[in-house]
Amino acid sequence: MKILWMPLLAALVLLGACTSGQQKVQSIDYASVVNPFIGTDYTGNTYPGAQVPFGMVQLSPDNGLSGWDRIAGYFYPDSTIAGFSHTHLSGTGAGDLYDISFMPVTLPYQEVKGELGIHSKFSHSDEEAYAGYYRVKLQDYGIDVELTATPRCGIQRYTFPKAEAMVVLNLKKAMNWDFTMDSHIEVVDSCNIRGYRFSEGWARGQKVYFASRFSRPFKSHNVEEAEIMLKGEKVGTSKVARFFFDTEEGEQVTVVTALSGVSVEGAVKNLEVEAPHNDFDAYLVEAKKEWNNRLQRIEVTGGEEDDRVNFYTALYHSMLAPTIYSDVDGKYYGPDKQVHQADGWVNYSTFSLWDTFRASHPLFTYTEPARVNDMVKSFIAFYEQNGRLPVWNFWGSETDMMIGYHAVPVIVDAYLKGIGDFDAEKALEACIATANIDEYRGIGSYKKKGYIPYNVVDEYNAENWSLSRTLEYAFDDFCIAEMAKKMGKTELADEYFKRSQNYRNVFNPATGFMQPIDDRGVFQPDFNPDEYTAHICESNAWHYFWSVQHDIKGLITLTGGQDKFAAKLDSMFTYIPVGKEDLPIFSTGMIGQYAHGNEPSHHVIYLYNKVRQPWKAQMYVAKVMDELYLNAPAGLCGNEDCGQMSAWYVFSAMGFYPVNPVSGEYEIGTPRFPEMRLNLENGRTFTVLAPNVSRENIYIQEVKVNGKPYDKSYITHQQLMDGATVEFVMGKEPGKIWY
Numbered sequence: 001m002k003i004l005w006m007p008l009l010a011a012l013v014l015l016g017a018c019t020s021g022q023q024k025v026q027s028i029d030y031a032s033v034v035n036p037f038i039g040t041d042y043t044g045n046t047y048p049g050a051q052v053p054f055g056m057v058q059l060s061p062d063n064g065l066s067g068w069d070r071i072a073g074y075f076y077p078d079s080t081i082a083g084f085s086h087t088h089l090s091g092t093g094a095g096d097l098y099d100i101s102f103m104p105v106t107l108p109y110q111e112v113k114g115e116l117g118i119h120s121k122f123s124h125s126d127e128e129a130y131a132g133y134y135r136v137k138l139q140d141y142g143i144d145v146e147l148t149a150t151p152r153c154g155i156q157r158y159t160f161p162k163a164e165a166m167v168v169l170n171l172k173k174a175m176n177w178d179f180t181m182d183s184h185i186e187v188v189d190s191c192n193i194r195g196y197r198f199s200e201g202w203a204r205g206q207k208v209y210f211a212s213r214f215s216r217p218f219k220s221h222n223v224e225e226a227e228i229m230l231k232g233e234k235v236g237t238s239k240v241a242r243f244f245f246d247t248e249e250g251e252q253v254t255v256v257t258a259l260s261g262v263s264v265e266g267a268v269k270n271l272e273v274e275a276p277h278n279d280f281d282a283y284l285v286e287a288k289k290e291w292n293n294r295l296q297r298i299e300v301t302g303g304e305e306d307d308r309v310n311f312y313t314a315l316y317h318s319m320l321a322p323t324i325y326s327d328v329d330g331k332y333y334g335p336d337k338q339v340h341q342a343d344g345w346v347n348y349s350t351f352s353l354w355d356t357f358r359a360s361h362p363l364f365t366y367t368e369p370a371r372v373n374d375m376v377k378s379f380i381a382f383y384e385q386n387g388r389l390p391v392w393n394f395w396g397s398e399t400d401m402m403i404g405y406h407a408v409p410v411i412v413d414a415y416l417k418g419i420g421d422f423d424a425e426k427a428l429e430a431c432i433a434t435a436n437i438d439e440y441r442g443i444g445s446y447k448k449k450g451y452i453p454y455n456v457v458d459e460y461n462a463e464n465w466s467l468s469r470t471l472e473y474a475f476d477d478f479c480i481a482e483m484a485k486k487m488g489k490t491e492l493a494d495e496y497f498k499r500s501q502n503y504r505n506v507f508n509p510a511t512g513f514m515q516p517i518d519d520r521g522v523f524q525p526d527f528n529p530d531e532y533t534a535h536i537c538e539s540n541a542w543h544y545f546w547s548v549q550h551d552i553k554g555l556i557t558l559t560g561g562q563d564k565f566a567a568k569l570d571s572m573f574t575y576i577p578v579g580k581e582d583l584p585i586f587s588t589g590m591i592g593q594y595a596h597g598n599e600p601s602h603h604v605i606y607l608y609n610k611v612r613q614p615w616k617a618q619m620y621v622a623k624v625m626d627e628l629y630l631n632a633p634a635g636l637c638g639n640e641d642c643g644q645m646s647a648w649y650v651f652s653a654m655g656f657y658p659v660n661p662v663s664g665e666y667e668i669g670t671p672r673f674p675e676m677r678l679n680l681e682n683g684r685t686f687t688v689l690a691p692n693v694s695r696e697n698i699y700i701q702e703v704k705v706n707g708k709p710y711d712k713s714y715i716t717h718q719q720l721m722d723g724a725t726v727e728f729v730m731g732k733e734p735g736k737i738w739y
Contacts, residue, residue: 030295031131031288034316035309039640041076041633043588043597045091046317046640048074048129049084050147050154052287053294053319054348054371056259058088059147059154061136062098064116066175068585071095073175076633081138082119083170084147086154086259087208089394090320091640092352093586094401095176096202100210102156102255103170106141106163115175118168131295131316132287148284151324152270156255157280160247167218167245167255169193172226172238177201180228182236186264190217194264198236203397207333208259211267215254215278218243254278261325261333261396273328294319297367298650302674303693306631311653311672314629314646318360319368321642322375325349325395333396335386346371348378350394352642353410354402354472355599359647361410362658365417366720369681372410373420376427379407383430388437403441403465403537404472405434412479413662416486417717424487431480432492435473442466445519446473450505454516454524454535467506467516468537468600471547474503478550479662503548507558512568513541530577530593538586542572542593543600549660552610566611572604573620589628589637591620596628597638602648603659606667609713614668615699615734621652621669622698654678655688655728656715664717670698671728684723693730700728701735711737 039046049060062073064082069075072095073088083101103118111118119140126137134147144159158167171183178201185195194211221243228236245253256275260266275283300311326332326347334340340347348371364372382390389408392401408431415424438444442452452466452473481496508515508523516524516535529541536544545568548555559565573592583590588597595601605624608617628637629649636645651657655671671690678686703710704727705719715726729735 028296029288029292030312031133031291033309033312034131034291034295035313035631036129036131036134036316037076037633038310038313038631039091039317039633039636040072040074042636043585043638044634044636044640044645045069045071045089045093046636047072047088047090049088049134050132050149050287051320052132052149052151052290054322054324055149055151056324057086057149057152057154057257058090058097058320058323059084059086059149059156060088060134061145062101062175064119064175066095066115068093068095071176073098076124079121079123080116080119081122081136082116083168083173084145084156086210086257089350090317090642091636091645092642093639094202094399096178096206097395098173098175098178099197099199099206099208100257100259101170101173102257103168104138104141104143104145104158104160104165104253105168106143106161106165109166110140117170117173131291133284146280148280148287150274150283150286152260152328153256153258153275155275155280155283156257158253158255160245160249160251160253162249163247165245165247165253167214167243167253169212169241169243171195171197172240174199174201179230180236180238181230182228183239184237185223185239185241187221187223187241191215193241194267195239196264202399202401203395204399205337206395206397207261208395209262209264209267210257210259211264211271212255212257213271213275213278214243215252215256216245218245220244254280260327262327262331262339266327266329266331270328291316294367297679298654299677299679300653300673300675303672307625307653307672309631310629310635310649313631314649314653317640317646318363318643318650321350321352321356322348323350323394325378335382335393335396335398337396338385340381340385342377342381345374345377347381348375349396350642351375351390351407352392352402352644353390353406354392354404355641355644356647357406357409357661358599358602358644359651359658359661360643362413362661363647363650365413365419366678366680369419372414373422376411376414376420376422379411380422380426380430383433388434388440389430403469405431405476406472407431408434408476409479409661412483415483416662416664424483428480428483428487428489431483435477435480435496442469443473446470446502447499449519449521450502451517453519455518464534465537467514467535467541468539468544468547470506471503471514471544474500475547475550477502482662500550501554503551504554504558509558512559514545514547515541532584532587537600538584538598539595539600540593542575543595543598546572546604546607547600549603550663552607552659556610562611566608566613569604569608569611569616586638589624591623594620595638596624599641599644602644603657606657606659606669609667614713614737617667618670618699618734622695625649625652625672626695655690655726665714666716666720667714668700668703670700670730678720680721680723682721684721686720686723687725688728689725690728690730693728696732697730699731699734700737701731702729703727703737
């Protein structure tokens with residue numbers, strides 16, 4: 001399926017600055033290689049709209065209807081658009097945001113009762129997108145809508161026909177989990193408006209303030225108000241504003257909107273600093289420049305065009321979250337419902353940590369080390385204001401979605417790699433405090449018994465997920481131990497190394513699986529590893545067996561040695577239970593029991609390296625890249641999950657993957673491109689060469705590092721930072737390496 005975006009050949013441009021005898025330099029317009037429609041169909045839950053890297057604003061079209069398929073506001077099979085809102089979540093399984101929604105129309109307009117409201121038909125043949133830009137024609141009105149963005153502002157350009165035109169600002173509209181609690185619109189003058197929208201949903205007590213500027217005066221306006229009732233009581237006021245224009249054929253109106261989580265005044269300041277004029281094209285140039293600056297940090301050469309589009313779209317998706325969550329003056333709204341000041345750093349939010357600790361954050365340590373430093377500072381601030389590190393937070397709210405305390409591996413990875421100037425003592429304090437909140441999600445039982453009983457459910461998690469929590473906590477504890485060890489805190493390190501072995505307590509030798517266990521120490525009866533139960537998080541026992549990233553050697557020993565471990569891996573990729581065709585919505589991208597559409601499986605392929613069968617890892621990595629990442633709207637096999645699905649592809653296409661994100665080691669898989677260059681901030685370049693790689697030549701025959709034969713199944717963080725050159729000789733048959 002072909003989608004309208006700039007083709008790759010058109011993205012090859014000559015930057016022909018010919019001054020002082022400089023040679024012409026050929027470069028790639030990476031922003032135009034990106035296809036934002038990837039993941040907008042099937043289960044990807046991505047949005048195609050405009051954003052800059054890690055931007056607070058995600059300006060994107062909304063189809064106007066709720067539903068799991070429309071969690072990002074947009075679902076490719078739909079045919080309507082009912083607004084362009086400024087906040088969206090990329091690839092999550094829970095729907096919220098859609099704040100500050102504008103919709104241009106001509107009179108008379110199309111409106112139906114119910115959720116859809118004012119809307120227009122559209123066609124994908126009149127739709128275009130690349131990194132930082134989106135365009136669509138609203139068929140019912142003949143209006144072209146273009147979108148671009150700055151970090152805190154969204155810029156819309158409407159090209160009207162000759163008509164009586166209207167722009168609707170709907171602060172009442174809400175979809176999926178979102179519910180409007182209160183709103184306000186102030187018309188400052190005939191070009192400027194401002195106000196706020198408060199809501200409840202996945203984000204608790206969310207407050208979004210805005211300031212908008214029209215490029216030309218509206219001739220008149222009206223504001224419709226209604227009481228918002230909840231449980232029979234008024235909780236606030238909904239507001240819908242209509243701004244009227246008489247337009248000539250081809251006349252353009254630009255609307256520039258700044259957001260703030262702090263105040264209207266904060267939004268006004270963001271507007272003044274980031275978007276002081278109405279030149280849409282100038283903002284677009286800057287957005288593309290910023291995307292090109294970020295995307296060119298990894299250069300891939302050769303290979304098939306679809307693979308290059310997939311790669312740069314994956315790299316693009318990896319940088320849509322986390323998101324900036326402080327104003328230009330450093331102010332931000334904290335989880336304690338107070339305004340705080342970030343001095344010399346940027347506060348970040350939208351941390352889908354159960355997903356992104358695995359590959360997204362390790363990727364940032366090479367592509368965005370300065371942001372990693374600020375993200376850790378954001379964690380520390382969140383701890384100081386909320387008493388614990390975030391689990392899944394956005395817009396100043398802790399959602400408590402998913403499990404583990406996975407800010408810990410992000411902090412520890414940054415510390416072990418020597419990134420930034422954050423307060424390591426305070427960071428370790430935050431990790432330890434979070435790991436010892438006895439009343440939170442079974443941590444007290446975990447500390448006392450060495451596991452979380454499946455028959456004890458606490459107020460924070462009705463799903464229970466006891467087995468998964470035990471395994472996730474054990475990994476996080478290992479991370480704490482590693483940080484304490486590096487800091488010379490031997491006693492503390494020993495305590496957490498011991499806690500990290502708690503995974504052994506839920507291993508049942510009789511079944512050969514990690515198994516739920518009750519508060520008396522008895523394994524769950526009638527256990528079936530194929531079943532999806534309340535005790536295992538979005539998975540079954542097959543998926544979670546391998547969630548011991550920190551002690552694969554110990555897991556191999558528990559299993560009975562390398563041969564049995566290898567046999568279990570084989571079963572993971574070949575076993576299909578009879579009568580299990582109807583799988584949960586999160587079990588997608590299935591290869592046997594391997595579920596690439598959900599995160600617990602993401603590292604498992606690479607475990608073949610640990611049992612001296614690397615050719616199987618190479619085979620399955622290539623299979624996943626070939627079959628489960630496609631240059632099409634349905635090109636993602638599962639939720640994008642704020643970048644993790646795409647970060648897996650970025651790492652794997654480069655030829656390696658962080659099985660244990662804090663180990664400083666990256667297991668080798670199979671590269672996708674003949675040449676890859678990772679341009680580091682220290683001025684060095686890490687290079688991977690595989691000149692004869694192809695769809696058939698997926699097996700590594702020989703490895704050299706800096707020209708010398710190499711016999712390890714992994715590369716190290718130090719090799720990357722030193723700018724090493726890794727050379728792979730590829731072939732059609734399994735190579736005899738790492739036996």
